Amino acid sequence: MNQRRVSKAIQIGSVTVGGNSPIVVQSMTKTDTRDVMSTIDQIKELEDYSCELVRVAVPDVESAQAIHAIKKSISIPLIADIHFDYRLALMALEAGADGLRLNPGNIGEPEKVQTIALAAKERNVPIRIGVNAGSLPKPTKSGLTIAQQMVEAALKQIRLLESLDFDLIKVSLKAFDVPTTIEAYQDIAQKIPYSLHIGITEAGPPRTGIIRSTVGISTLLYLGIGDTIRVSLTAHPREEVIAGYEILKSLNLRQHGPILVSCPSCGRAEVDIVRLAGEVEEQLSKVNKPIKVAVMGCVVNGPGEAKDADIGIACGKGKAVLFKKGKKIGVIKEKDFVEVLMREVEKL
């Protein structure tokens, strides 16, 4: 795994993105931002899942103004997502947004971006240049690949901000196509010092979207690229946060909550491992400790994996051996598997 690229850290409210800080997990609300109560409820739920930054869509004046009330009831920093109308960015700043996301493909004249940058600078609010392959500005020359066009669009905006002495910059270059996204990020990572927000755009519903996002995001992280991640899913945003942490945990980049090791089950299993692992996963979703729990179906790999975990069971016919930190601590009956396992988890 490559060493993480060193980026210039920025501060979004209380959260540091880039530099040596942990890779930040973020999401976006799916409520109508004007519906303040629903938006607050969704953000509070995201906070319960340890989401660290939240973005809200700001398509109109009322949404921009709603930020003021939303901010009063939430604890994590809020980023306003702006398209087309630069005045909405100014209003969002006025309402207390901790960060802005602008799409260089649709904000228009440089003067408008400049106006936003000056207002953001006054408040020390970072701006993400969020390039999307689906809404690229016209390229300056023909023959550029989509990835190259994305980099070109981002660089143009970055240079504009830099010319105003504005460097609270974060950049994203998202496409649905994974190789295009990777190519674009690899290219820009060498050209700018700023932090990178990574993700695969419009990745789809969870079953396919998590895989597509994971392939793209993990490849980049493995290459040392990425300071904050968003898994875009056609699903409740809590699924995005859960998936984000699972990606980071899989690469040992962050510890967050339990890791469940469970065997896939096979003809040797004498208990219903699929059901059992599902029940344990459900129970563990309420636990917030960075522990490793193993649920194994038989004695072939079972004891080995279960021993490697903080707590684990290796099942046999009607009973299982219980392991804790590598030591066998007892034998439990099938009807007690989940209860005993969770009791031991509590004790850890």
Ligand code: SF4
């Ligand atoms: S641990 Fe046992 S039951 Fe589970 S997949 Fe391996 S051999 Fe099959």
